[in-house]
Amino acid sequence: MDIVIEKLVQVWDDGRDGVRALDGISHHFRSGRLTCLLGPSGCGKSTLVQIVGGIEQATSGLIRITDPNNPTAPAARAGERSIMMWQNLNLFPWRNVIDNVAFGLEMDGVARQQRYSRAKELLATVGLKNFEYKMCSQLSGGMRQRVALARALIMDQPILLMDEPFAALDAQTKIIMQEELTRIFEKMRKTILFVTHAIDEAILIGDEVVVMTARPGRIKEIIAIDLPRPRTQELVNSPEFGRLYDRILHLIRQEVLDAMRQQDEAVA
Numbered sequence: 033m034d035i036v037i038e039k040l041v042q043v044w045d046d047g048r049d050g051v052r053a054l055d056g057i058s059h060h061f062r063s064g065r066l067t068c069l070l071g072p073s074g075c076g077k078s079t080l081v082q083i084v085g086g087i088e089q090a091t092s093g094l095i096r097i098t099d100p101n102n103p104t105a106p107a108a109r110a111g112e113r114s115i116m117m118w119q120n121l122n123l124f125p126w127r128n129v130i131d132n133v134a135f136g137l138e139m140d141g142v143a144r145q146q147r148y149s150r151a152k153e154l155l156a157t158v159g160l161k162n163f164e165y166k167m168c169s170q171l172s173g174g175m176r177q178r179v180a181l182a183r184a185l186i187m188d189q190p191i192l193l194m195d196e197p198f199a200a201l202d203a204q205t206k207i208i209m210q211e212e213l214t215r216i217f218e219k220m221r222k223t224i225l226f227v228t229h230a231i232d233e234a235i236l237i238g239d240e241v242v243v244m245t246a247r248p249g250r251i252k253e254i255i256a257i258d259l260p261r262p263r264t265q266e267l268v269n270s271p272e273f274g275r276l277y278d279r280i281l282h283l284i285r286q287e288v289l290d291a292m293r294q295q296d297e298a299v300a
């Protein structure tokens with residue numbers, strides 16, 4: 033699905049003048065591509081994915097979600113064709129792995145045998161074969177992350193919205209999950225919006241990186257990541273990767289400093 037946003041503005045109510053989180057953002061997120069949103073804390077990344085996911089309504093601006101393979105079909109409502117994966121995983125600790133993964137299908141009234149069969153396929157895809165009947169509370173952080181990914185994928189929506197899904201993982205598990213996501217993305221080719229603070233993560237997994245400014249969030253620059261796929265962690269050592277890293281670091285550095293200054297002023 034293509035996602036086009038035009039002049040999106042979001043002003044949050046803070047009981048005073050309002051917080052301008054997004055300041056007229058326009059972009060075309062192309063179907064089947066993975067776009068990373070990178071920007072300093074508070075620049076509106078989560079706000080943007082929540083609006084695209086239909087969880088929040090923008091103050092003003094347009095959002096159009098259409099299927100490029102079916103141009104005459106009516107545009108989808110925000111949230112209708114997407115699934116959100118949060119940093120806070122929201123797994124049910126009292127349920128076993130398979131019932132967590134199959135939860136959405138259960139809510140849709142899909143029969144147990146059918147939903148278990150699909151959940152097992154996806155658990156194998158995310159490398160959790162034979163963990164179906166463990167309780168989520170028995171799993172490591174990385175394993176829980178895989179369960180959350182399988183639970184999102186089972187809904188089979190064409191748009192996946194991921195808000196810092198790997199931020200809480202340790203460095204090695206994060207590398208494995210980045211490779212896993214890359215592999216799954218290359219197979220399934222969904223439209224993915226992926227929020228991150230990590231420049232290396234954005235380059236490794238993304239087709240493009242949207243660099244945002246400090247609040248109020250605008251698009252500072254869009255960097256195409258034309259590195260060949262399939263991608264693995266070895267890419268990090270290539271000169272192309274290094275060049276992209278330096279370019280993005282240069283773009284983001286000033287924005288992070290500005291965001292820190294804003295924070296200092298807010299508490300002064």
Ligand SMILES: Nc1ncnc2c1ncn2[C@@H]1O[C@H](COP(=O)(O)OP(=O)(O)OP(=O)(O)O)[C@@H](O)[C@H]1O
Nearest residue numbers: 044045046051053072073074075076077078079080
């Ligand atoms: N529900 C809300 N009500 C009021 N203000 C909000 C709300 N959500 C976000 N904000 C404010 O909007 C601004 C942007 O927040 P947002 O969470 O989108 O930033 P972010 O880029 O995701 O930051 P981080 O990298 O820290 O997650 C911040 O100033 C935040 O305090």
Ligand SMILES: [Mg+2]
Nearest residue numbers: 077078079195
């Ligand atoms: Mg956020």
